[in-house]
Amino acid sequence: MYADRYPQPTRFNPGGLTAAVAINVALVAALMFAGPKILPDGPEHVLTTTNIPVDEPPPPEPPAPQPKPHEMTASRPMEQITAPVPPIPIPSTSDFTTSVTESPPVTGSIVGNDPGPLVEAPPAPPLLPLIGPQVDPRYADAFQPEYPAAERRANRDGRVTVRVLVGVDGRVKQIERVTATSDDFWKATQQRALRSWRFKPATRGSVPEEAWRTMTLTFRMEDAD
Template sequence: MTADGFLNQRQRHPVAMAAAIAINLGAVTALMLAKTGVVVIPPGAIPLIPITEPPPPEPAKDTQPETKQPEPAPFVPPRQVPSQPAGERPLIDSTPSLPPLGGTGTGETVIQPRVEPTPTPAPNPVMVDAVPVPSAMRDFQPPYPPQLLRTGVEGKAVVRVLIGADGRVKQVAIISADDPLFADATERQALRKWRFRPATRDGLAVESWKQMTVRFEIRS
């Protein structure tokens, strides 16, 4: 190929010349950076990220407290038993051991709790009311007041009497009366003539109150 032909060819391909110059410059720059330790990433290349491995885990520390070992018990030499002379028998105490008084045989004193007896409820007393003596019933009716008898007035008197342990009336309380003369006649008759079998409590005579009604009627 002639010189004119080569020059003409170079003039015809300026792009090839620029590429050759860029390659040479890149080679020179790479050599210079390699000496300085700097790495240049060419355009369009994907950078590589170095992977650093984590350090190995440290061994786990024992968090439990140190157990204190018990101290060894002090050495106690065995008790020396005195030897018996030849031909003699050892003495043996044959007396049985008795437990302490008030104990259980183990040396402990047992105190028995005191049990209070359950009181037995007293039975209810047997009460019997006072009743008129049958032989004295004819004396229970008081005399008719003369004034009321002449006028033909009839009625009744209600009284409460306190009967003593001897069966006699000790007190008279007027509850109601159709006429004061009926009340007076009944009170006098009760204190003088009325007789009762007294009330009893468990068979014993006692005082008691009893209500009585006396009627005053005129019979033809």
């Protein structure tokens, strides 16, 4: 048995096409009803503000009425007190007597506006020069102090300058150190001056006065031997 070499042409079937179209329409409708329903966006939310009424402040109290000037005067009357003036007795002219008296002579200085003649005071006498204190030759040997032992052992010479206040009796009342080689030389000089130094006091004219004098003493080892 041999097969057909040439196939037979297919015949158009309108009933099948209608069934296919109906199936597709049903599927599309099922998909449309089965899908979620998408709603459009809702309305936008708008914030609405409302002013809250505030109570107005109460009106200020009216000022108290001021009394008028005439009312004040009427409420506070001013009392005027008038003191009686006592009569002043006027004496008659017959009560007075006059008499003539002589004024006593004026004695002593008269005080008045007239300074009188200008009297110049005599010029003061010139100040007499001051003659300073001098060494009393009777005590000249007592002026040299003893040589300090420590300086003698050190075989050291010294020099001391002092200021002394000489009283009216010729004694030293005060001594001040000016320069000194060492404290030992100064102390030896101070002790001797206060104990043994004697001066002729300073004088102004013929009157003795206190006065300062500067003294310088020298210590030598060759003189101490």
